[in-house]
Amino acid sequence: MTVQAHVRNREGRHEVTLRTNDAEHALTIPPKPGGLGSSANGGELLFLALATCYCNDVYREAAALGIDVRGVEVEVEGTFGGVGEPARDVRYRARVSAAGAAEAEVVRLLERTDAVAEVQNTLRTGLPVRLVETAVEIVP
Template sequence: MKISVLVQNQEGNHHVSLRTNDNIHTLAISPKPTGLGSSVNGGELLFLALSTCYCNDIYREAVKRGIRIISVEVEVTGEFGSDGEPATNVRYRAKIAAHASEEAIRSLGRETDRLSEIQNTLRVGTSVTLDEINAVSVGELHE
């Protein structure tokens, strides 16, 4: 599975395009009300990725076990320090309602935590490489 994301931003406009293999869709995220950038920050999106991955994986793993899920809630918390510092104390909790015993649901939750790809990506510290910066000069700003 190949995944890519494209963010295009300029004052008053923020567009997010997501792609998994040949499936392309957009995610509505508004621009900052004033200035440049997104109205959400990268930490929020990182934690959204953790919670979304776990939620989706609960449904995937439940099917394998023949468990019918009614609802899933996932809350991720953590802390960021100064500019450039990585997140610390990242934790999450889940509430899973299903047609199964409490022990079967807890077992499903533990196994899903072991298999969740985004959690495992962060746990192993995957490298991230900046391949290129395409600089487009529109002239120098003189004040």
């Protein structure tokens, strides 16, 4: 599975396109009130990625275990320091509504999901991220 995210920003305009393999869709995020940049910061989007991954994976793992999950709520929180500092103390909470399952089964589901959630596991491994290309346009 190949995943891509593309941001195009100009004064007063902010466009986000996401793609997984051949499935592409847009995400609406307005520009900053001043016009340049995104109104959502990278930390917020990183934490959204963690919350979204866990949410989706709860449903995937529940289906594999035959648990009827009716709703998922995930909240991710952490702290960023100064410029260039990585996040620290990142933690998340999950609430799940399920039908026809014992509480212990659902707790095992949540623990299993935490163990296999791909975005969480990516961050836990300390993945290297590389800038591989740059381009410059000089305008009058």
